[in-house]
Amino acid sequence: MGKRSKVIEKDEVVVRFSGDSGDGMQLTGTLFSYTSAIFGNDISTFPDYPSEIRAPQGTIGGVSGFQVHFGHSEVYTPGDYADVLVAMNPAALKANAKWMKPGGTIIIDSDSFDEKNLRKAGYKTNDPITEDKLGDFNIIKAPITTMTKESLKDMGLDNKSILRSKNMFALGLVYWLFNRPLEHTKEYIRKKFKKKPVVVEANIKVLEAGYNYGSIIQAVTPSYQISPADIEKGYYRNINGNTAVAWGFLAAAEKSDLPLFLGSYPITPATEIMQELSARRDLGVKVFQAEDEIAGITSAIGASFAGNLAVTTTSGPGLALKGEAIGLAVIAELPLVVVDVQRGGPSTGLPTKTEQSDLMQALYGRNGESPAVVMAASTPTNCFDYAFYAAKIAVEHMTPVILLTDGFLGNGTQPWKIPDLSDFPKINVPVVDENMREEWKPYIRDPEKLSRYWAYPGMKGFAHRIGGLEKDYITGAVSHDPINHQRMVDVRQAKVDKVVDYIPELEIIGEEDADLLIIGWGGTFGHLYTAYEELTNEGHKVALAHFNYIQPLPKNTSDILSKFDKKVVCELNMGQFANYLRMNFEGITLKQYNKVQGLPFTVKELKEHFIKLLEE
Amino acid sequence: MSGVCNLKFTEFKSDQEVRWCPGCGDHAILNSVQKAMSELHYCKDDVAIISGIGCSSRFPYYMDTYGFHTLHGRGAAIASGVKIANPDLHVWEITGDGDALAIGGNHFIHLIRRNIDINVILFNNKIYGLTKGQYSPTSNRGFVSKTSPYGTIESPFRPGELCIGARGQFFARTVDKELKLSIEVFKEAAKHKGTSIVEVLQNCVIYNDKIHAEITDKQYKDDRTITLRHGEPMIFGKERNKGLILDGLELKVVTIGEDGITEDDILVHDAKCEDITLHLKLADMEYPKYPVALGVIRDVEASVYDECMEKQIKEVSEKSPIKSFKDLLYSGDVWEVK
Numbered sequence: 022m023g024k025r026s027k028v029i030e031k032d033e034v035v036v037r038f039s040g041d042s043g044d045g046m047q048l049t050g051t052l053f054s055y056t057s058a059i060f061g062n063d064i065s066t067f068p069d070y071p072s073e074i075r076a077p078q079g080t081i082g083g084v085s086g087f088q089v090h091f092g093h094s095e096v097y098t099p100g101d102y103a104d105v106l107v108a109m110n111p112a113a114l115k116a117n118a119k120w121m122k123p124g125g126t127i128i129i130d131s132d133s134f135d136e137k138n139l140r141k142a143g144y145k146t147n148d149p150i151t152e153d154k155l156g157d158f159n160i161i162k163a164p165i166t167t168m169t170k171e172s173l174k175d176m177g178l179d180n181k182s183i184l185r186s187k188n189m190f191a192l193g194l195v196y197w198l199f200n201r202p203l204e205h206t207k208e209y210i211r212k213k214f215k216k217k218p219v220v221v222e223a224n225i226k227v228l229e230a231g232y233n234y235g236s237i238i239q240a241v242t243p244s245y246q247i248s249p250a251d252i253e254k255g256y257y258r259n260i261n262g263n264t265a266v267a268w269g270f271l272a273a274a275e276k277s278d279l280p281l282f283l284g285s286y287p288i289t290p291a292t293e294i295m296q297e298l299s300a301r302r303d304l305g306v307k308v309f310q311a312e313d314e315i316a317g318i319t320s321a322i323g324a325s326f327a328g329n330l331a332v333t334t335t336s337g338p339g340l341a342l343k344g345e346a347i348g349l350a351v352i353a354e355l356p357l358v359v360v361d362v363q364r365g366g367p368s369t370g371l372p373t374k375t376e377q378s379d380l381m382q383a384l385y386g387r388n389g390e391s392p393a394v395v396m397a398a399s400t401p402t403n404c405f406d407y408a409f410y411a412a413k414i415a416v417e418h419m420t421p422v423i424l425l426t427d428g429f430l431g432n433g434t435q436p437w438k439i440p441d442l443s444d445f446p447k448i449n450v451p452v453v454d455e456n457m458r459e460e461w462k463p464y465i466r467d468p469e470k471l472s473r474y475w476a477y478p479g480m481k482g483f484a485h486r487i488g489g490l491e492k493d494y495i496t497g498a499v500s501h502d503p504i505n506h507q508r509m510v511d512v513r514q515a516k517v518d519k520v521v522d523y524i525p526e527l528e529i530i531g532e533e534d535a536d537l538l539i540i541g542w543g544g545t546f547g548h549l550y551t552a553y554e555e556l557t558n559e560g561h562k563v564a565l566a567h568f569n570y571i572q573p574l575p576k577n578t579s580d581i582l583s584k585f586d587k588k589v590v591c592e593l594n595m596g597q598f599a600n601y602l603r604m605n606f607e608g609i610t611l612k613q614y615n616k617v618q619g620l621p622f623t624v625k626e627l628k629e630h631f632i633k634l635l636e637e
Numbered sequence: 638m639s640g641v642c643n644l645k646f647t648e649f650k651s652d653q654e655v656r657w658c659p660g661c662g663d664h665a666i667l668n669s670v671q672k673a674m675s676e677l678h679y680c681k682d683d684v685a686i687i688s689g690i691g692c693s694s695r696f697p698y699y700m701d702t703y704g705f706h707t708l709h710g711r712g713a714a715i716a717s718g719v720k721i722a723n724p725d726l727h728v729w730e731i732t733g734d735g736d737a738l739a740i741g742g743n744h745f746i747h748l749i750r751r752n753i754d755i756n757v758i759l760f761n762n763k764i765y766g767l768t769k770g771q772y773s774p775t776s777n778r779g780f781v782s783k784t785s786p787y788g789t790i791e792s793p794f795r796p797g798e799l800c801i802g803a804r805g806q807f808f809a810r811t812v813d814k815e816l817k818l819s820i821e822v823f824k825e826a827a828k829h830k831g832t833s834i835v836e837v838l839q840n841c842v843i844y845n846d847k848i849h850a851e852i853t854d855k856q857y858k859d860d861r862t863i864t865l866r867h868g869e870p871m872i873f874g875k876e877r878n879k880g881l882i883l884d885g886l887e888l889k890v891v892t893i894g895e896d897g898i899t900e901d902d903i904l905v906h907d908a909k910c911e912d913i914t915l916h917l918k919l920a921d922m923e924y925p926k927y928p929v930a931l932g933v934i935r936d937v938e939a940s941v942y943d944e945c946m947e948k949q950i951k952e953v954s955e956k957s958p959i960k961s962f963k964d965l966l967y968s969g970d971v972w973e974v975k
Binding site: 055058059061252253254255256257258259268271272275280282284301302303304305307309311312313315316319320321322323324325326327328329331345346349353439440442477478479480481482483484485486487488489490498499 | 639651653681682683684685687690697698700701702703704705706707708711714715716717718719720721722723725726743744747946949950953954956957959960961962963965966967969970971972973974975
């Protein structure tokens with residue numbers, strides 16, 4: 022390795038890869054993340070891509086980005102602003118320049134900065150650096166296209182195939198910048214294209230060419246040094262929230278000894294959960310790709326009636342379509358998990374962007390008094406845990422559970438310490454037993470949990486009928502009796518309320534005498550926690566209460582909230598959780614910080630807002 | 638595995654009082670299903686009856702089997718989930734013309750396309766009964782009802798045509814009050830592997846009385862319907878002297894003994910023929926041009942979804958290196974932090 026001219030030592034760095042949506046930026050970012058994770062850095066990633074598969078080339082609308090944040094201590098977010106930006110064309114520069122940290126490094130493919138592309142990206146002049154006032158950045162103008170062509174000129178490849186490996190040049194260059202080994206990426210290329218040796222050779226050649234280009238230009242370019250993080254010993258893998266959800270259900274199937282059934286319909290950004298489970302025929306998972314969202318959930322309800330661990334997955338518009346069927350699961354008192362990977366709404370809204378605006382829909386988006394358990398995961402990796410516990414609660418309490426994640430969690434990745442399943446509790450299935458046969462009626466209840474018992478077709482002597490019509494509290498027969506209806510409505514609510522005895526209490530992060538309590542729920546944890554941590558390090562007295570259980574709320578919620586005078590609820594909607602808390606705790610005073618831009622919070626904006634509140 | 642029982646048909650009756658209107662065709666269909674299940678030697682605990690919403694969909698409450706009265710139109714999707722989750726069950730779906738062909742039309746065609754082993758009994762009374770008399774997707778063009786006081790301006794679905802168009806492999810038709818034929822047809826539907834659609838011409842005594850009378854009444858029935866049986870000639874009529882022949886691409890009603898027609902000229906019913914052409918023509922026959930076809934019109938073997946699912950799980954799990962969840966956790970890119 023050649024001598025490096027200038028080495029910048031940093032605790033953490035954010036790199037953003039961006040290009041046309043066909044430029045392979047998602048793969049480039051993913052490969053870089055893996056290498057960094059294996060090197061021993063803690064990482065957090067976030068892809069940001071348009072909803073069009075191939076939006077018009079060269080336009081801002083077609084820019085696809087992938088951001089990686091890695092450091093030598095723990096990182097909780099993909100980072101607000103980037104230290105290093107790779108811009109494969111002018112549109113990528115235009116779209117991302119405003120998300121750069123001052124003085125950062127920008128790598129551009131100078132070949133693509135021609136007049137045509139500059140105009141497409143909306144630049145008025147032929148000098149985007151001056152036009153966007155980027156003079157203070159380290160600009161590496163690398164002729165990526167030319168160099169890629171040059172390194173592959175003897176391989177007899179067609180132009181299209183050559184251009185397709187441009188991203189490997191950029192990746193090689195970034196590896197040089199961070200002094201990272203190429204071996205892992207080479208291994209990946211060899212595996213992925215094992216049937217196409219020419220493609221393997223081409224990609225590796227270009228990757229190395231990119232790295233070597235770094236060595237050549239080192240005299241004028243700084244490189245970065247980030248030491249490995251101090252991470253708990255064990256085996257690790259990278260996982261995103263969607264895969265973690267899918268795997269959480271596999272764990273729940275094993276711990277309950279129930280067959281797993283998923284009825285679902287493809288919808289962004291939730292589809293990946295379904296794809297992941299579809300591949301798991303080897304573990305006996307039955308995935309039914311339904312004709313629509315309604316058939317997705319109703320087939321799952323059918324499977325639940327037949328004694329399977331039943332799940333359906335969706336995003337906002339799909340949850341709207343499933344509302345009627347969730348009501349059926351509520352009245353039939355069948356276990357069911359509904360996963361909503363939230364995205365920007367209303368209507369089709371922003372399919373590939375993140376938001377937390379389905380909370381009220383999850384809580385109340387049904388006809389009648391229709392209580393269901395509502396939970397939310399808060400990091401990509403704990404999507405595994407919350408999917409597991411959603412299934413546990415659904416089965417043990419015979420109720421539908423709605424698990425909220427979001428596009429940010431679903432697509433974001435983190436290194437995940439592979440869990441030992443023996444650390445997870447057994448799921449006790451409340452199935453009828455032989456001794457109950459004489460006395461049994463479909464709505465006889467467990468005295469503690471108030472849940473009914475599960476008897477499914479095929480079990481001898483338990484033939485019974487259930488359905489969407491109100492049933493008699495005792496006999497389980499159809500009943501239109503007014504007093505009975507009140508009693509059944511009450512007991513269905515009481516059953517969901519009882520879940521509170523089986524969930525953990527809310528923990529406060531920070532001191533109880535803090536001047537400001539930050540309140541959040543779900544996927545904003547990483548940003549809120551980082552803001553809390555940085556403010557604390559800067560000497561401010563703040564605390565954080567982050568919710569994963571929403572209906573019911575943890576038992577000590579009221580106690581905790583009453584300890585703090587100044588409270589701010591932060592969420593990516595117009596104040597749905599804040600209003601839910603106000604509804605539950607009369608007279609509570611809450612401030613709000615809301616954002617509905619299809620984007621996560623930035624730590625910067627949160628800190629600025631909190632400091633303002635502290636000064637008030 | 639599902640068991641073999643010798644139960645009397647009365648043992649399939651639940652303790653619930655049957656609440657359909659006196660004279661409703663549903664009573665007869667309930668009896669026919671119970672008798673068919675008894676003759677099929679079903680055990681009660683292996684039976685799951687799934688219904689949607691509508692008069693007919695109260696059916697599960699009257700059967701002493703497992704039953705689930707679900708959502709309007711969604712019976713087919715829920716039944717699909719039940720059957721895929723446990724293929725050993727006998728899964729029957731009870732539905733009506735509004736439930737299956739209007740609000741549940743999408744689930745209906747996709748159930749048929751997938752060919753999941755479910756027996757669908759479609760009660761067709763050409764009216765919305767439970768909401769008190771609005772036209773349905775099978776009401777004839779021009780039909781006057783509370784929501785079509787000047788007559789409908791839309792064409793009806795023909796359930797058989799829709800079923801075959803959705804790649805249905807079993808379609809049969811019967812009449813509510815023809816118990817013997819219904820039992821025979823239900824048993825054939827049960828024996829067929831894959832989705833079986835049985836359309837029952839059912840009378841709604843309150844809101845659409847005698848809607849099928851011009852073909853099902855005793856005095857007309859023999860001349861205005863034809864009961865098809867696999868391998869038998871397509872002969873009908875009080876005198877058993879009428880038959881069907883192919884005239885070019887058209888079916889034609891002929892009289893044996895007239896114009897030199899003999900019994901040998903009459904078409905012989907082949908319910909097992911894969912080609913849908915003739916089945917479609919038979920299913921579409923309408924009075925007065927033709928007799929209405931009853932019995933099993935189409936009964937063709939094809940791949941069955943729930944069986945394929947089990948088979949694929951078995952094959953994939955045998956081949957896959959991932960034998961447990963733990964194997965999956967440690968598969969792919971895993972690294973150790975020491």
